[in-house]
Amino acid sequence: MATDIHRKVSPGPGETVPDEGRAAAVRARGLVREFGGRRVIDGLELTLAPGEFVALLGRSGCGKSTLLRVLAGLDREIGGEVWVPRRKAVAFQAPRLMPWKKVWRNVLLGLPGRPERAVAERALAEVGLGHRSDAWPRTLSGGEAQRASLARALVREPDLLLLDEPFGALDALTRITAQRLVAEVWRQRGCAVLLVTHDVDEALLLADRALVMDEGRIAYETPIALPRPRTPADPGFAELRTRLLDRLGVAESAGDGGAASGSEPVAVGGAAR
Numbered sequence: 633m634a635t636d637i638h639r640k641v642s643p644g645p646g647e648t649v650p651d652e653g654r655a656a657a658v659r660a661r662g663l664v665r666e667f668g669g670r671r672v673i674d675g676l677e678l679t680l681a682p683g684e685f686v687a688l689l690g691r692s693g694c695g696k697s698t699l700l701r702v703l704a705g706l707d708r709e710i711g712g713e714v715w716v717p718r719r720k721a722v723a724f725q726a727p728r729l730m731p732w733k734k735v736w737r738n739v740l741l742g743l744p745g746r747p748e749r750a751v752a753e754r755a756l757a758e759v760g761l762g763h764r765s766d767a768w769p770r771t772l773s774g775g776e777a778q779r780a781s782l783a784r785a786l787v788r789e790p791d792l793l794l795l796d797e798p799f800g801a802l803d804a805l806t807r808i809t810a811q812r813l814v815a816e817v818w819r820q821r822g823c824a825v826l827l828v829t830h831d832v833d834e835a836l837l838l839a840d841r842a843l844v845m846d847e848g849r850i851a852y853e854t855p856i857a858l859p860r861p862r863t864p865a866d867p868g869f870a871e872l873r874t875r876l877l878d879r880l881g882v883a884e885s886a887g888d889g890g891a892a893s894g895s896e897p898v899a900v901g902g903a904a905r
């Protein structure tokens with residue numbers, strides 16, 4: 633990964649990026665975001681290492697999507713400082729495909745220059761959607777549309793991939809396939825990933841580290857030092873799940889075995905990196 637491509641989300645005139653910003657895939661210091669005088673993000677500190685996969689958990693409304701939007705550069709009304717790579721991409725829970733453009737044109741949407749169709753085809757093949765390149769978005773299944781959305785993120789060759797509950801609307805089986813796909817893309821590409829999810833098991837299956845956001849800050853974090861590929865049956869998995877659910881203020885029901893988060897006991901994560 634290039635390390636000299638970071639910039640502030642809200643650069644001031646004549647400002648330069650400090651060395652500490654260059655060494656990370658995300659660096660936020662004292663980040664603040666207010667809506668109508670209410671601080672949704674309140675002095676947040678966050679660092680992601682290049683190539684690190686981090687899951688961001690937290691109660692509904694705690695500010696996860698707001699943070700992601702700031703890191704994506706979609707919201708610049710902030711206080712404090714943020715450095716992110718120039719090459720970053722975001723995929724949301726709703727795939728947000730333009731219905732009047734074929735899938736491959738959607739993938740290239742917003743890319744600078746006049747990228748060739750082959751660029752879209754390569755990304756679509758990477759997500760297993762090469763055969764739907766010429767399709768209209770309305771003919772895609774939910775899982776296919778989500779993969780098209782991921783392809784649209786990947787053509788940006790991101791050093792930082794921001795995922796806002798990308799699997800939230802998928803059925804359990806499609807979700808597992810999509811999780812495996814993201815794990816594989818991350819392994820192959822080596823980009824940093826910040827994944828917003830409500831699903832504790834998903835965080836534990838995929839990430840190097842889990843963060844819990846509360847009161848506008850990162851209130852808790854834990855490394856997930858489990859070998860890949862992972863399953864919920866792995867030693868240490870249940871203990872981490874209990875700890876995270878506890879931090880989220882969710883009681884785990886007896887004999888739950890992961891049902892609280894809807895994941896199935898299958899391996900996710902591909903080979904170890």
Ligand SMILES: Nc1ncnc2c1ncn2[C@@H]1O[C@H](COP(=O)(O)OP(=O)(O)OP(=O)(O)O)[C@@H](O)[C@H]1O
Nearest residue numbers: 667668672690691692693694695696697698699830
């Ligand atoms: N544009 C906005 N104007 C006013 N308030 C906003 C705006 N965007 C977000 N908020 C508020 O900020 C808070 C955090 O919202 P955000 O969407 O970041 O939460 P979240 O943690 O992603 O929630 P969820 O898990 O339910 O998706 C909420 O109270 C929300 O109402």
